[in-house]
Amino acid sequence: MNHLLRELAPIPADGWQQIDDEARERLTTHLAARKMIDVAGPHGWAHSATSLGRTRRIDVPEAAREREALVRQRRVLPLVEVCVPFTVERAELDDAERGADDLELDDLDRAAAQVGLLENRAVFHGWPDAGIGGIIDASPYQHRTLGTDPQRYPHVVANAVDTLRCNGIGGPYALAINPDGHTAIVESTEHGGLLVLDHLRRALGGGRVKRTPGITGAVVLSLSGGDFTLELGQDLAVGYRHHDAGTLTLYLEESFSFRVREPDAAIVLD
């Protein structure tokens, strides 16, 4: 048995299957950042830190300075553990045993949305307490103004893509945009009836426009690879915490770090 303690939960195999399937489906929708960056791992729950391949000089202890010694310490980025609890009614799981395949898992859906929000936000805005720097802070370019008129978005995005290309950053590219901005895009057409979404995809060199919960504003970034890496210790999994007569408390859990390897590969649109 591992630390998720799934074997201790009073959940039949069919119930676990439905919980895992629902979690996977919801998370795949919410984890927008993973659709635009590289993911390394998973390396397992015991994996604690990402090697940065760098060192820092430290002093030799005073009592050991008889001969000259050069001392360095390896620098690493510790992984963050994220754990979001949710509840499931035991009556729903009893129905799964009877063959029901439409369990009410609303709290799981909310937990999946929270995990997506956390991960997306760490990637784009960073997480100072965790030592994670985000794509937005790392970008060296002056921020562009996206505005509120979706018909102007293709022009702004094409301009950003041109800047990336001129700086040697290859495509295709993605536009990561907050949910409201994404809704405005899919609801808009330009003069002549061309969908703004289609125009944007062309401006992105055949790339994609991604609805990204957790991001403030928008970012144009390269999809060519090697620029942004999410390193997974344990990929998202469902674990068991406790239960009573009516309710089971479970949780979604993962461990990860995030690194910007090429700051020049993204431009921020406010």
Place this chain on the structure above:
Amino acid sequence: MTDITSAILDDHDRFRRAFAELDDLATPDELARAWEPLATLLDLHAAAEEAVFYPELIQRGTDAEDETLDAVGDHNEIRDAVAEARRHPAGSAAWRAAVRQARTANSEHMAEEEDDALADFRRHADPGLREELGRRFLAFKAEHENGEGIDTGDVDPERYVAEQEQKAGNEIPDDVSLGIGGLKEQ
């Protein structure tokens, strides 16, 4: 900068061109001169993949076990055909049959590897690892240039996979996750 998946594709391209060049040759001397480096590269490429690429794929790929079993089985077919060709004079009927067998087995192997194992690895290995393995792959080939020190005997696919999984098991625990991983391909 050499991504191992690119290094493998480079070899595949060499194979396709080298087999095609044989089609234009007629005399035994010409065939022997063209075949020998190709035969050596076929053996060396298989050995390099088994030493560097597949041990890492097994730790990361979605269908890594099946892909590795297929690949090592294919390598055996190719090695057998290369060894058979070396038993006969270049240009003879038996030599041509063995070279044809090597070509067919290699073509099938390359297609499967490019569509499955290499694609699987790109989805699950970070760029840094791919670069590092690319360097090791090229270093292995340089170290065994002209096939020196390469064991061209068959490798038992089941045993190879079991050994690699055992080695990996010391470092990578069972994946208890939902298996979401990277979503860039979506």
